[in-house]
Amino acid sequence: MKEYRLIGKRLPRIDARDKVKGRALYTDDISMPGMLYGLILRSPYAHAKIVKIDTSRALKLPGVKAVVTGEDTAKVKFGVISRSRKFIDEYPLAVDKVRFIGEEVAAVAATDPDAAMEALDLIEVEYQELPAVFDPEEAQKPGAPQIHEHAPGNISREHHMKKGDPDRAFKECDLVREDTFTTQSAIHAYMEPRAALASWDLTDKLMVYTSTQTPYYVQQHLGRTLGMNPDNIRIIKPFVGGGFGGKSDGLSAVEFSAALLSKHAGRPVKIVCSRDEEFTAARRKHPASITMKTGVKKDGTIVARQSRAILDGGAYCSLGPLTTVLMGTFQTLPFRFEHFQYDGYRIYTNKPPCGAMRGHGGPQVHFAQDAQLDMIAEELDLDPVEMALKNGLKTGDESAAGFKIVSSGFAECLRKVSEAADWQDKKRTEKNDPKKAYGIGLGCGGFPSGAGFYFNKTTSAHSSVIIKAGEGGGLSVLTGASDIGQGSDSVVCQIVAEVLGLPIEDIHITSADTEITPPDMGTYSSRVTVAAGNAALNAAKAAREALFKVVADKFEASPDDLLAEEQKIFVKGSPEIYTSFVDAVNLYQKKNQGSPLVVKGSYNSPDPLSPTYSFGAYICEVEVDLRTGELTVLRYTVGHDCGQPLNPMSVEGQIEGCISMGMGYAISEDLRFDGGQTLNPSFLGYAMPTANQMPKIEITHVVTDDPHGPFGAKETGEGSLDPVAPAIVNAVYNATGVRIKDLPITSGKILQGLKDKDR
Amino acid sequence: MERKKISFILNGKSQELHIQPWRTLLEIIREDLQLTGTKEGCGEGECGSCTVMMGDKTVNSCLVPAVEADNMEITTIEGLADGDNLDPIQEAFVSYAGMQCGFCTPGMIMSAKELLESNPNPNEEEIREGIAGNFCRCTGYTKIIESISAAAEGMQGGE
Numbered sequence: 001m002k003e004y005r006l007i008g009k010r011l012p013r014i015d016a017r018d019k020v021k022g023r024a025l026y027t028d029d030i031s032m033p034g035m036l037y038g039l040i041l042r043s044p045y046a047h048a049k050i051v052k053i054d055t056s057r058a059l060k061l062p063g064v065k066a067v068v069t070g071e072d073t074a075k076v077k078f079g080v081i082s083r084s085r086k087f088i089d090e091y092p093l094a095v096d097k098v099r100f101i102g103e104e105v106a107a108v109a110a111t112d113p114d115a116a117m118e119a120l121d122l123i124e125v126e127y128q129e130l131p132a133v134f135d136p137e138e139a140q141k142p143g144a145p146q147i148h149e150h151a152p153g154n155i156s157r158e159h160h161m162k163k164g165d166p167d168r169a170f171k172e173c174d175l176v177r178e179d180t181f182t183t184q185s186a187i188h189a190y191m192e193p194r195a196a197l198a199s200w201d202l203t204d205k206l207m208v209y210t211s212t213q214t215p216y217y218v219q220q221h222l223g224r225t226l227g228m229n230p231d232n233i234r235i236i237k238p239f240v241g242g243g244f245g246g247k248s249d250g251l252s253a254v255e256f257s258a259a260l261l262s263k264h265a266g267r268p269v270k271i272v273c274s275r276d277e278e279f280t281a282a283r284r285k286h287p288a289s290i291t292m293k294t295g296v297k298k299d300g301t302i303v304a305r306q307s308r309a310i311l312d313g314g315a316y317c318s319l320g321p322l323t324t325v326l327m328g329t330f331q332t333l334p335f336r337f338e339h340f341q342y343d344g345y346r347i348y349t350n351k352p353p354c355g356a357m358r359g360h361g362g363p364q365v366h367f368a369q370d371a372q373l374d375m376i377a378e379e380l381d382l383d384p385v386e387m388a389l390k391n392g393l394k395t396g397d398e399s400a401a402g403f404k405i406v407s408s409g410f411a412e413c414l415r416k417v418s419e420a421a422d423w424q425d426k427k428r429t430e431k432n433d434p435k436k437a438y439g440i441g442l443g444c445g446g447f448p449s450g451a452g453f454y455f456n457k458t459t460s461a462h463s464s465v466i467i468k469a470g471e472g473g474g475l476s477v478l479t480g481a482s483d484i485g486q487g488s489d490s491v492v493c494q495i496v497a498e499v500l501g502l503p504i505e506d507i508h509i510t511s512a513d514t515e516i517t518p519p520d521m522g523t524y525s526s527r528v529t530v531a532a533g534n535a536a537l538n539a540a541k542a543a544r545e546a547l548f549k550v551v552a553d554k555f556e557a558s559p560d561d562l563l564a565e566e567q568k569i570f571v572k573g574s575p576e577i578y579t580s581f582v583d584a585v586n587l588y589q590k591k592n593q594g595s596p597l598v599v600k601g602s603y604n605s606p607d608p609l610s611p612t613y614s615f616g617a618y619i620c621e622v623e624v625d626l627r628t629g630e631l632t633v634l635r636y637t638v639g640h641d642c643g644q645p646l647n648p649m650s651v652e653g654q655i656e657g658c659i660s661m662g663m664g665y666a667i668s669e670d671l672r673f674d675g676g677q678t679l680n681p682s683f684l685g686y687a688m689p690t691a692n693q694m695p696k697i698e699i700t701h702v703v704t705d706d707p708h709g710p711f712g713a714k715e716t717g718e719g720s721l722d723p724v725a726p727a728i729v730n731a732v733y734n735a736t737g738v739r740i741k742d743l744p745i746t747s748g749k750i751l752q753g754l755k756d757k758d759r
Numbered sequence: 760m761e762r763k764k765i766s767f768i769l770n771g772k773s774q775e776l777h778i779q780p781w782r783t784l785l786e787i788i789r790e791d792l793q794l795t796g797t798k799e800g801c802g803e804g805e806c807g808s809c810t811v812m813m814g815d816k817t818v819n820s821c822l823v824p825a826v827e828a829d830n831m832e833i834t835t836i837e838g839l840a841d842g843d844n845l846d847p848i849q850e851a852f853v854s855y856a857g858m859q860c861g862f863c864t865p866g867m868i869m870s871a872k873e874l875l876e877s878n879p880n881p882n883e884e885e886i887r888e889g890i891a892g893n894f895c896r897c898t899g900y901t902k903i904i905e906s907i908s909a910a911a912e913g914m915q916g917g918e
Contacts, residue, residue: 019861022796022836029795241862275801484862656899
């Protein structure tokens with residue numbers, strides 16, 4: 001592999017010092033003179049007509065400056081997938097009807113938070129309760145309550161795909177297995193609750209600071225719902241405390257209500273969600289029931305797959321229509337299927353809407369897929385690693401869903417982890433301790449590095465970057481890419497610095513401010529490193545080309561013979577003939593009537609699905625207490641192909657974070673409901689992993705030089721999650737013989753499984 | 760409602776405030792004293808984002824009535840660095856990528872501070888236990904544990 005000056009190095013993040021000093025400002029850390037505190041009134045009913053809302057008592061309360069309801073809005077629906085009208089199904093403040101407990105009904109702004117809280121109690125809403133439905137199977141039955149008029153049978157989206165002829169192919173298989181797997185309701189639980197601070201200037205332009213993954217979409221959707229030209233709206237993303245898909249809906253009632261309240265009150269308004277609101281009313285992951293049928297040859301070659309998924313969508317679309325598709329297509333990574341069929345149904349229920357969460361449909365289907373392949377391997381007396389090697393997608397392959405694999409390190413990932421974890425020996429560990437059992441299991445994954453398509457109608461590129469050179473030799477870099485903690489600001493600076501031979505400290509980034517930075521679709525679908533990274537690379541190359549031209553003229557050399565390194569531009573092979581970078585910038589200005597050096601670069605995926613795909617193989621080791629069913633995750637051995645890791649520390653951080661999140665998904669995290677009411681809306685109730693529960697993690701970077709990624713880099717933020725849960729499930733089986741098909745794996749389920757086995 | 764006078768040392772400087780008795784320590788730190796490094800992640804004492812030192816012990820400042828700060832010494836994340844000179848724990852978090860989104864980071868560093876002050880040479884288990892009251896959703900804690908471990912080693916070496 002080529003050695004770079006900055007690429008591939010373990011560099012501190014550019015914002016690390018601000019973060020450790022407590023100086024990084026998140027939305028709730030920002031205040032404005034005259035600012036009011038906003039709160040949202042939420043529906044106590046899962047399904048009801050709004051008969052009447054009386055806000056007069058609330059408005060009379062001292063300190064209250066504005067109260068708004070759906071009646072004060074333009075009554076325009078939004079939906080993040082705005083290309084299709086039927087996915088635009090939600091009012092930012094409820095109009096006529098509420099469809100889940102926690103739905104936004106009204107909002108207040110007051111001079112202090114206590115007055116705002118009191119005002120919420122003074123808003124009188126008359127509801128007429130309607131029959132509600134909470135189970136997706138029930139919701140499809142004739143006579144079930146209709147949640148939306150446009151969706152008979154409460155089908156929010158169905159998606160069907162077929163390649164080859166699975167029915168015929170199954171007849172020619174040596175083994176066909178069909179199993180049903182179910183998954184629970186899980187939620188992002190980002191540490192920073194959603195927040196927005198809105199203000200209007202004297203010319204009626206709106207400015208909103210918001211905790212979002214997608215400032216560009218917020219601008220567009222706020223324009224639509226407020227009846228404004230989006231160009232009159234400025235969205236600024238300050239530091240964001242995590243998102244994981246939960247802040248990627250393009251708009252939330254938080255931003256909308258802050259903007260509308262501010263308009264009514266004529267003062268800035270800040271709304272910060274409580275943790276209870278986040279757990280009861282925010283977006284979450286789709287619970288799913290997946291029936292999977294897989295046919296294989298005796299030697300383990302996978303021939304055919306047929307699957308059907310029912311997604312519990314909750315009350316509105318959010319990103320769910322896409323989840324419905326992805327739960328089919330993501331099954332085709334990282335394995336080959338000659339014959340493939342998928343039927344997905346997303347069903348409306350009277351529960352909080354489900355949308356995108358890290359992995360976006362992948363964790364659900366990879367749990368099912370890897371658990372089933374583990375069962376198949378056992379039945380055929382094959383090694384799951386060997387079977388994965390036999391079926392894994394290679395460079396040049398195309399998956400059954402049409403994913404074109406331009407680089408695959410999957411086989412090497414498998415070989416590396418199998419060796420590093422001592423898989424062959426540990427797999428056969430004797431189970432003769434009556435108290436404790438040790439087990440080992442495999443999980444596999446592959447993931448697109450960004451969607452190649454758009455959610456909305458736009459002529460903008462997926463990502464664009466503008467570079468402006470200062471006469472002191474520093475570069476201003478403007479990018480719409482949204483750093484929500486994954487480190488995109490650092491990656492963009494690193495790429496620009498590498499290309500131009502500058503220290504990172506000379507790169508000054510402004511990101512995610514729609515007034516200043518060029519459009520960028522945002523942080524979702526693991527797209528930022530490849531899309532914004534390539535846009536930064538293209539812009540940096542344009543800057544280099546412009547500077548090389550004037551320097552080449554000066555030296556009477558060809559631009560092709562120049563190099564940019566160590567803040568200098570010099571002739572290859574003659575390091576003594578150089579001009580400093582700062583002189584080159586000023587030379588450019590002199591030659592161009594003083595006009596500053598401003599260049600831009602953009603990126604669009606060359607493929608409508610995705611430019612490229614990451615791969616991974618994870619081996620998990622567990623210990624199970626056979627008397628109590630208590631499960632301890634001991635170790636993960638990870639092989640991951642994200643192309644060329646731009647910053648190995650950041651890549652490892654993504655993988656380690658995915659292991660924590662995937663472990664929570666596998667063993668403890670579960671939002672429980674009584675009807676439409678969330679029963680455990682708190683951190684401790686939700687039970688995500690803490691530091692003392694984390695296993696040892698050993699990571700091997702399998703470096704592939706991807707042809708599309710910037711410096712050969714691919715995604716790592718989402719694909720890393722997919723193998724985590726199934727690896728635990730398979731390890732539990734290896735330890736105990738108990739096969740879990742229903743997440744999460746509780747000690748109760750393990751004990752029950754042990755009892756059933758003894759019978 | 761009558762306001763109550765409280766006097767305390769905040770990050771080495773004396774403070775005097777007249778506060779409503781129901782307000783929390785977190786509220787007066789963030790709002791009255793404008794030190795926004797301390798974060799509110801839940802307001803229920805569960806996430807640890809609001810961790811500050813009260814005397815030589817950490818507290819979840821969202822659960823502590825501000826009146827309890829009277830005559831106490833309070834240290835927040837802003838009190839650790841000496842100008843541009845970071846505390847060794849902060850320095851280690853920078854070098855070992857002990858943070859991603861950074862929201863839990865101030866509270867996490869305060870918990871690490873208490874740990875290393877009471878146990879300058881903790882083993883990995885002790886570090887894990889020491890920060891088990893602070894949730895982080897980004898890092899999987901691994902690089903946080905490495906950072907604290909490196910800080911402890913560095914501080915030992917410096918003595």
